[in-house]
Amino acid sequence: MSARFVWKGAAIAATLAVFVGCGGSAPEPETDVVEVDMPEEVPVEVTPPARDDTVKYVDPNVEYRETLQAIHFEFNKYRITSEAKPKLEAIGALLKDHPDWKVLVEGHCDERGTNEYNLALGEQRAQSTKRYLVSLGVRESRFQTVSYGEERPIDPRSNEQAWAKNRRAEFRVEAPGS
Amino acid sequence: MSARAGRVPVLALLLVTFAAAAFAQEPIIDVSKRADRRIAIGVGRFETLTTEEVGSPAGDVVAFDLEVSGWFEPKRPGMLPPRAFEDWARLGAEVVAEVRQEGGTLVGAVRDAGTGDVLFRREYPSGRGESLRQRLHRYADDVVLALTGEPGIARSRLTCEWVPPEGGDKRVVTLDLDGFNVRELTGERALEVGPRFAPNGKSIVYTSFSSGFPDVYVHDLVLGTRDRVAHYEGLNADGDISPDGRRIALVLSTDGNPEIYTKDLTTGRILRLTANPATESSPVWSPDGRRLAFVSDRTGGPQIWVMNPEGHDVERVTLRGTYNTAPDWSPDGTRIAYCALRSDGFQVQVVDLATREVTTVTDLGGCEDPCWAPDGRSILYSRKAGGRTDLYVTNLTERRALRVTRGDGRYSTPDWSPVP
CATH class of the missing domain: 2.120.10.30 (TolB, C-terminal domain)
Known part of the structure; x- marks a missing residue:
């Protein structure tokens, strides 16, 4: 029961370009057409499974920290930037080398804007980061996402420099073998 | 001001019905006829209530409650409290809030700043599980209701x-x-x-x-x-x-x-x-x-x-x-x-x-x-x-x-x- 919706328009593409719901190929943020599989009717009754809260995520071991570094986002955006892509490619390769690891992607925002909206925006950042890694061949079932919105700033100051640092996705892992 | 001079006799006439007004929500002052102008109310320091027992100065509590209702503009005494009741009118007050403690009972009233007539009076005894501060809030809500006919919001x-x-x-x-x-x-x-x-x-x-x-x-x-x-x-x-x-x-x-x-x-x-x-x-x-x-x-x-x-x-x-x-x-x-x-x-x-x-x-x-x-x-x-x-x-x-x-x-x- 689904139809293919084609979303057009530069404004939409600017924020949604990394959304890939239908293909396995790498996301292409420069396009102005986004294709997504969507249910054609709402309301849709859903029965989502409860979340698995038992995975114990920790900060990566020192040897992996340089690879599993945070990636950053533009203000009020969740598309993967060109600066973030090489970092995610390195992360994707590391995760493929360690198929037993599970990964928590944390999405964060700067302090501007309302807290509720930032919680959703942080989730979008975590999800778009996850989708990019999935598009590189990492199994989707290895990921969980969490959004902290604007609640966990790296830099508590109120200036452009601090805001840029705080708009980020971070990685934590459960690495049974290490 | 002529506006006040014109209203005072009306307030005095309504004095006889103040008790009924407080319960029946018949306003003492018809705020709908005042455009956007708030009621100027003198709020003193209520010196029989200490900051320790209330949590903050009692006059501040009542002044905030009345102002946040949107119907009142509190007139505060500043450095020198009015020595005589007539000073409230000189501060621009139309009515004056009065609160004192007698034994454990809080006595709250509102008087006409021009005539001195009591427009509203109620006692708030202790022993109902209400703190002194809560009783001050209740007094403020009662004042809003009695004078405007609209419910107060101080206790929300x-x-x-x-x-x-x-x-x-x-x-x-x-x-x-x-x-x-x-x-x-x-x-x-x-x-x-x-x-x-x-x-x-x-x-x-x-x-x-x-x-x-x-x-x-x-x-x-x-x-x-x-x-x-x-x-x-x-x-x-x-x-x-x-x-x-x-x-x-x-x-x-x-x-x-x-x-x-x-x-x-x-x-x-x-x-x-x-x-x-x-x-x-x-x-x-x-x-x-x-x-x-x-x-x-x-x-x-x-x-x-x-x-x-x-x-x-x-x-x-x-x-x-x-x-x-x-x-x-x-x-x-x-x-x-x-x-x-x-x-x-x-x-x-x-x-x-x-x-x-x-x-x-x-x-x-x-x-x-x-x-x-x-x-x-x-x-x-x-x-x-x-x-x-x-x-x-x-x-x-x-x-x-x-x-x-x-x-x-x-x-x-x-x-x-x-x-x-």
């Missing part, structure tokens, strides 16, 4: 996020409208955000990270118990209980990105109401339960939209600006308050749903997360300024911002209890 409760002065995670608290009596809801040491009262005021919905992830809880204020109503993969947030109490609207990302859902609190049935790759957040029920306002960035930046609870009849409400978030319906359902990013910063705006006319309520910037007073006459919001975040109330007629909290920690994302 608020909920919001709070970070204590020493720092740490946000936690949900409840507090009085004057910023006192701050109480943590759960006492847990976990990040808690986004509290909202249920429409009957008996529970608070909020998001807690106590599992390590954002989950939606309903906390029963009577029983002190809580239920986790949403704990799915990803985001579970922004819970808002429907006016009939049967459903909760919320944001889940279990299907891959944040969308609006409803969950039936009895059957557990979940309906997804939006289906697109954009960011959806902040669903809020209209007072009649027939519409949901929400935020979506499906056209670019975040805007306020409305739809019915089946996800149909979707309509964009905010047509200007690139960032409009945090909607809240007026109690009569005719307007939506929201947070707008403008060239002068984040401001609270109100859009009239019939005319689409937009009014900007604040002018200082840093103003977020508006919510309506239960009487629809003022709006509560948080304001970030100078490293502090406090709650403010702005009356929609006077547009005067009154600070509610006093900088003891950071207060954000307020909600106003719909019932006292």
Whole structure:
């Protein structure tokens, strides 16, 4: 029961370009057409499974920290930037080398804007980061996402420099073998 | 002033009916005939009540309560309190609030500043489980009702996020409208955000990270118990209980990105109401339960939209600006308050749903997360300024911002209890 919706328009593409719901190929943020599989009717009754809260995520071991570094986002955006892509490619390769690891992607925002909206925006950042890694061949079932919105700033100051640092996705892992 | 001279005899004549007026809600002063002008009321220091027993100067308590109602303009004595009753009229007061303690009983009255006639008087004995401060609030509400015929709001409760002065995670608290009596809801040491009262005021919905992830809880204020109503993969947030109490609207990302859902609190049935790759957040029920306002960035930046609870009849409400978030319906359902990013910063705006006319309520910037007073006459919001975040109330007629909290920690994302 689904139809293919084609979303057009530069404004939409600017924020949604990394959304890939239908293909396995790498996301292409420069396009102005986004294709997504969507249910054609709402309301849709859903029965989502409860979340698995038992995975114990920790900060990566020192040897992996340089690879599993945070990636950053533009203000009020969740598309993967060109600066973030090489970092995610390195992360994707590391995760493929360690198929037993599970990964928590944390999405964060700067302090501007309302807290509720930032919680959703942080989730979008975590999800778009996850989708990019999935598009590189990492199994989707290895990921969980969490959004902290604007609640966990790296830099508590109120200036452009601090805001840029705080708009980020971070990685934590459960690495049974290490 | 001639206006006062003309009214005083009327007040004197009404003296004989003051007791009935206090109960029957017949106003002593017909505020509808005064355009936007508030009643100037002298509020002294009430020196038979000490700051220690009240928590703050008793005159400040009553002055805030009367001013926040939107009907009164308190006249305070300043450095030198009036030595004679006639001095109140020289300060511009039309009426004078009088409060004193006799034994354990609080005696509250209002007198005509011109004639000295008693317009209202009531005793508030101890022993009913009410603190002296609570009795002062009740007196203030009685004064509002007796003089204007409109109910006061001084005893309504608020909920919001709070970070204590020493720092740490946000936690949900409840507090009085004057910023006192701050109480943590759960006492847990976990990040808690986004509290909202249920429409009957008996529970608070909020998001807690106590599992390590954002989950939606309903906390029963009577029983002190809580239920986790949403704990799915990803985001579970922004819970808002429907006016009939049967459903909760919320944001889940279990299907891959944040969308609006409803969950039936009895059957557990979940309906997804939006289906697109954009960011959806902040669903809020209209007072009649027939519409949901929400935020979506499906056209670019975040805007306020409305739809019915089946996800149909979707309509964009905010047509200007690139960032409009945090909607809240007026109690009569005719307007939506929201947070707008403008060239002068984040401001609270109100859009009239019939005319689409937009009014900007604040002018200082840093103003977020508006919510309506239960009487629809003022709006509560948080304001970030100078490293502090406090709650403010702005009356929609006077547009005067009154600070509610006093900088003891950071207060954000307020909600106003719909019932006292």
